[in-house]
Amino acid sequence: MTSVADPIAGPSHADAPRPSSRAAVSPEALPVVTAVNPRELRLDLFRGLALWLIFIDHLPQNLLTWLTIRNYGFSDATEIFIFISGYTAAFVYGRAMQEQGTVVASARILKRVWQIYVAHVFLFTIFLAEISYVATRFQNPLYAEEMGILDFLKEPDVTIVQALLLRFRPVNMDVLPLYIVLMLFLPLILWLMRRRADFTLGLSVLIYALTWEFDWHLTAYPNGTWAFNPFAWQLLFVFGAWCALGGAVRMARILNSPITLWICIAYLAGSFWVTLTWHIPQIHHLLPKQLEQWMYPINKPDLDVLRFAHFLALAALTVRFLPKDWPALKSIWLRPMVLCGQHSLEIFCIGVFLAFAGQFFLGEIAGGALMHGLVSLAGIVIMSAAAWVFSWYKRVNAKGGGRVRTTSASTADADLAGGGA
Amino acid sequence: MTLLHRTRWRHVALLTLLACGPARAEDPAPQSCDVPAYLLTSESSLPKVKAAAKPGGTLNILVIGSRSAVIGLSDQSGAFPNRLQAYLAERLSGMTVNVALELQVKKTAEEMAPTLEKLVGDKKPDLVIWQTGTVDAMRQVDGEDFRNALDEGVAAMKTAGTDVILMNLQYSPRTESMISGSAYLDNMRVVAQQHDIPLFDRFAIMRQWNENGDFDLFSPAPGTALAKRVHDCLGRALSTFVVETAHIKTEDLRIQR
Numbered sequence: 001m002t003s004v005a006d007p008i009a010g011p012s013h014a015d016a017p018r019p020s021s022r023a024a025v026s027p028e029a030l031p032v033v034t035a036v037n038p039r040e041l042r043l044d045l046f047r048g049l050a051l052w053l054i055f056i057d058h059l060p061q062n063l064l065t066w067l068t069i070r071n072y073g074f075s076d077a078t079e080i081f082i083f084i085s086g087y088t089a090a091f092v093y094g095r096a097m098q099e100q101g102t103v104v105a106s107a108r109i110l111k112r113v114w115q116i117y118v119a120h121v122f123l124f125t126i127f128l129a130e131i132s133y134v135a136t137r138f139q140n141p142l143y144a145e146e147m148g149i150l151d152f153l154k155e156p157d158v159t160i161v162q163a164l165l166l167r168f169r170p171v172n173m174d175v176l177p178l179y180i181v182l183m184l185f186l187p188l189i190l191w192l193m194r195r196r197a198d199f200t201l202g203l204s205v206l207i208y209a210l211t212w213e214f215d216w217h218l219t220a221y222p223n224g225t226w227a228f229n230p231f232a233w234q235l236l237f238v239f240g241a242w243c244a245l246g247g248a249v250r251m252a253r254i255l256n257s258p259i260t261l262w263i264c265i266a267y268l269a270g271s272f273w274v275t276l277t278w279h280i281p282q283i284h285h286l287l288p289k290q291l292e293q294w295m296y297p298i299n300k301p302d303l304d305v306l307r308f309a310h311f312l313a314l315a316a317l318t319v320r321f322l323p324k325d326w327p328a329l330k331s332i333w334l335r336p337m338v339l340c341g342q343h344s345l346e347i348f349c350i351g352v353f354l355a356f357a358g359q360f361f362l363g364e365i366a367g368g369a370l371m372h373g374l375v376s377l378a379g380i381v382i383m384s385a386a387a388w389v390f391s392w393y394k395r396v397n398a399k400g401g402g403r404v405r406t407t408s409a410s411t412a413d414a415d416l417a418g419g420g421a
Numbered sequence: 422m423t424l425l426h427r428t429r430w431r432h433v434a435l436l437t438l439l440a441c442g443p444a445r446a447e448d449p450a451p452q453s454c455d456v457p458a459y460l461l462t463s464e465s466s467l468p469k470v471k472a473a474a475k476p477g478g479t480l481n482i483l484v485i486g487s488r489s490a491v492i493g494l495s496d497q498s499g500a501f502p503n504r505l506q507a508y509l510a511e512r513l514s515g516m517t518v519n520v521a522l523e524l525q526v527k528k529t530a531e532e533m534a535p536t537l538e539k540l541v542g543d544k545k546p547d548l549v550i551w552q553t554g555t556v557d558a559m560r561q562v563d564g565e566d567f568r569n570a571l572d573e574g575v576a577a578m579k580t581a582g583t584d585v586i587l588m589n590l591q592y593s594p595r596t597e598s599m600i601s602g603s604a605y606l607d608n609m610r611v612v613a614q615q616h617d618i619p620l621f622d623r624f625a626i627m628r629q630w631n632e633n634g635d636f637d638l639f640s641p642a643p644g645t646a647l648a649k650r651v652h653d654c655l656g657r658a659l660s661t662f663v664v665e666t667a668h669i670k671t672e673d674l675r676i677q678r
Contacts, residue, residue, distance in 0.1 A: 060597050061628075131599055138595055138641050141496075142648035145488035146596045148527070149559045171601040224561035227601075282459055289614075296611045300604070301564065359598045363639050369632075 041329040041338055042322060047084045048341030048387075051351055053077035055379055058172045058355035060362065062372035071279065073271040074298055074310040078175060082233060083311065085179065085344070086240025094190055094245055106187035113183045119349045120176040124163050127170050130356050134363075152222070162221035169220065172355060174227035175348070181230040182237045189238055193245055201247070204238035207231060212302060225301065232302040236311070255316055264313035271310050336384035343390045347383050354379040454635045454654035456626050461658060463619035467584040467667035469547040474669040476515040482506075482663075483544050483583075485523045485533065486552035489591050492648045497522060499649040502550075504656020505663075512664060515674035521546070529557045530567055534574035541581035548663070549578050550621070552588040554605040564604045571612040579616065586663070587613050587620045592627035594639050619666045626658055627651070 053068045054077045070076035089109075096105035135150040152159045152168075162168035166177040193200040210216065211231040218226045243251075254260055274295070277284045298304045328334055340347045358375040473480045484490055484502040491500045506520035523540060525533050530553045541549060551574065557567045571587070578585050589609045590602045606624055613620035631638040636651055664671060 060594060127598075134595065140595070140640065140643055140648070141493035141645050142638070142643075142651055143489075143591070143593050143596065144493050145555055146559070146591065146593045146600060148488075149596055149599045171597075171599055220561060222560060224563050227561075285464060292614060296614070297564070297568065297607060299564070356598065363595055364641070 039342075040324070042318075042324060042326075043084050043088060044338045044341035045329060045334060046080055046318070046341065047088075047344050048337035048339065048347075050077040050080040050084070051340050051344060051347050051383065052337065052380055054081065054175070054348070055351035055355055055383065056376055058352065059358050059372070059376060059379075062376060063369060064373065064376045069314075071275060073268060073275055073314070074304070074307045075314065078228070079236060079303075079307065079311040081175070081344075081348075082178070082182070082236045083240040083315070084341075086182070086237035087244040088240075089183065089186055089237075090190060090193070090241030090244040093186060094194065094241075097190055097194065102187070102191055105190070109183060109186050113180055116176055116180050116183065116345060119345060120166070120173070120180065121164065123173060123176070123349060123352050124170070126353055126356055127173065130360055131170075133360075158221075165221075167219070167221040169227070172352060177226065178228040178230055178233055182234060185234070186241075189241055193238075193241055197242055197245055197247060201238060201242045204235050204242075208235040208303075217301075227301055229301045229303070235303060235308065255319060260316060261320065264316050267309060267313045268317070271306070336380075336387070339387035339391055340383055343387050346390055347387055350383055350386050351379070354382060454630055454650075454657070455633075456629065456658045456661075460622055460626050460629075461661045462665040463662070465613070465617045465619045465666065467548060467586075467619065467663070469582070469584040470663060470667040471669065473547045474513065474516065474667060474674065476674050479517040479519065480509070480513065480548070481544070481546045482509075482518070482520045482548045482550065483523060483540070483546035484520060484550045484552065485525065485537065485540065486550075486588070487528060487556050488524070488526050489555055490522060490524060490552050492645060492652060495524075496645070499645075499652055501652045501655040501659060504653050505550075505659045506656075508657050508660035509663065512660060512671050513669065513674055514671075527556055529560060529562050529570070530554065530574060531557075531562065531570035534570045534577070537574045538577040538581050541578050541583050546583050548584045548586065550586045550588055550659070551575070551578075552623075554590045554602070554609055555600075558590060558600050558602045558605045561601075564608055567605060568608040568612060571609065572615070575612060575616050575618060579618075584667075585616070585618045586666075587618065588659075589620065589622060589624050592624045592631060592638065594631060595641075619662070621659060621662050623655065626655070630654070 053070075056064050057068050057070065057077065059065075065071070068077065093105050093109055096108055100108075131150060132153060135147070135153055138147065140147075159168055166180065169177055189200065192203075208231070211229065216231045217229050218231075220226055239247075274287065277287045295306065298306050300307065329338070358379055361375060362371060470480065482505070484505070486502075488494070490502060491497050497503060500522075502520050502522040506518055509518040509520070521544060523544075525536075533551075533553065537549075537551075553571070554567075575585050575587070587609050589606050593600065602624065610620055627636075627638065630636045630651075635654075636647060637643070638651075640647060663669075
């Protein structure tokens with residue numbers, strides 16, 4: 001979301017030759033490594049926000065759910081998360097490719113993929129534990145049919161293997177597999193993008209279009225398809241990478257134009273209005289039937305163009321109205337969100353775990369709107385506290401081990417930033 | 422027993438968590454299952470039902486559903502189709518109401534759709550209530566396939582000459598972390614709009630009941646009593662839905678002309 005931002009920081013930035021990688025104007029000018037490279041806090045902030053929203057959306061509906069952006073337009077936190085992930089991954093590993101060469105950088109990316117995979121398997125184990133418990137305790141004749149979902153527990157030999165193959169994904173566990181696949185292709189994307197940035201983006205758009213045309217997808221177990229189709233969602237990831245490697249700078253003029261501004265505002269208002277008709281059935285008849293037939297269904301698995309456009313509009317406005325050096329970014333109040341964004345993989349996993357735990361708590365121990373609110377808040381506090389601990393550990397560790405390692409500080413920094421990539 | 426046990430647990434949990442407000446379970450509300458008016462009607466119409474609704478007439482309804490149209494594995498007596506018949510018979514006292522149930526256990530919409538035309542041809546109902554989506558959600562059937570199947574099924578039934586109401590999934594909080602129903606709910610709404618047929622939003626209604634404290638749908642082992650009360654309320658809501666949507670003036674039915 002924010003990422004588009006750096007380039008936009010004003011025309012002065014684009015013009016003035018700054019030793020920061022963000023000054024890279026043309027695709028040929030690969031990111032330059034600098035010793036002092038202040039973190040782009042807006043990226044962290046919005047990724048932190050996306051993580052919080054994903055957590056809240058994974059809990060059963062409650063009051064806080066109304067704060068999440070999916071209730072106000074077409075796109076939701078997943079778009080933010082994937083885009084920023086593409087952006088930071090390209091930024092960090094693009095620099096690594098520059099510094100250490102394609103092979104080493106690719107190896108580092110694959111190591112990251114492995115970490116994400118392990119995290120996914122870990123979450124799956126927790127999920128198994130939860131539903132096994134429910135399966136043995138829950139006997140409600142009203143839901144005899146729904147409980148059939150637990151039948152897969154009867155054949156763990158198949159289920160667990162399918163889970164390891166990323167084909168069996170329980171509800172709420174769809175983001176990491178998508179992320180794993182996207183990261184797996186990152187070396188290729190980066191390699192190509194560092195040479196032909198616009199061509200790579202064009203290729204990505206082409207794959208997206210072909211996906212819609214030919215219905216490309218990955219199958220899931222026991223049937224159906226991936227909830228986030230990687231062939232479609234790669235567009236956001238690659239677009240993020242493209243922005244990070246100079247694309248955003250080149251878009252500055254478009255982004256700063258008043259026409260863009262008004263298109264974005266009009267589009268966001270329109271989509272808000274449509275969303276309103278979902279929640280207030282009484283006004284549903286105000287929506288023209290023809291618009292409805294043209295527009296619906298808004299396809300999430302294949303990243304509907306309407307969703308993508310909604311995200312672009314949100315991002316464009318954010319970049320325009322939230323300056324890079326906005327003082328509040330460093331304020332203590334936004335600190336928890338920023339910290340969460342800086343450790344996104346860990347916090348994402350904790351968020352999924354907390355959503356399981358929260359559902360379990362609300363179901364087995366205490367329910368009600370008040371408990372619901374408390375569980376949501378407690379989750380966010382725990383996520384923030386964990387992020388703070390990670391930051392602290394990283395800092396202490398860096399101080400202790402910094403002298404031993406001969407690699408430059410920027411490598412360590414890359415790990416930190418890539419930590420969430 | 423279990424309920425008591427659970428309430429105590431809530432109490433303990435509340436104390437330990439220093440929660441300040443009382444949980445809803447502490448003061449059980451009198452049993453009610455009111456449904457907001459907007460969930461009990463639809464802009465679409467039911468012309469066949471309307472036509473059948475005259476003094477001395479007969480209204481034949483066919484419920485086609487999966488297992489959530491019965492209680493437990495097969496108990497039909499207290500399930501919503503039966504309750505619907507009872508409530509409709511009461512409200513439409515000047516006429517005969519028959520509700521039949523065609524149970525298609527573990528069938529997805531795609532598996533059901535091809536059978537519907539023949540079913541309607543054989544039974545000749547004025548109204549079909551097609552309850553579906555649950556099995557599809559559990560098997561994570563592709564959204565587009567699901568939508569096409571609904572589309573095909575509804576079109577076939579309309580051509581065969583009956584009104585159609587779609588009924589969506591149950592609200593099932595306990596399995597929310599395992600079954601994601603949102604795509605299926607959306608698709609059912611879309612198809613209902615496309616064909617201009619009413620959608621009985623069972624999901625929203627049951628969620629409302631759960632949130633208002635009318636029913637504790639989270640309850641781990643409530644026995645069949647809760648299920649029976651829920652189905653009774655569903656039958657009642659559904660009867661109102663049919664009467665309201667078809668714009669039947671119940672008082673006119675009693676006047677013999």
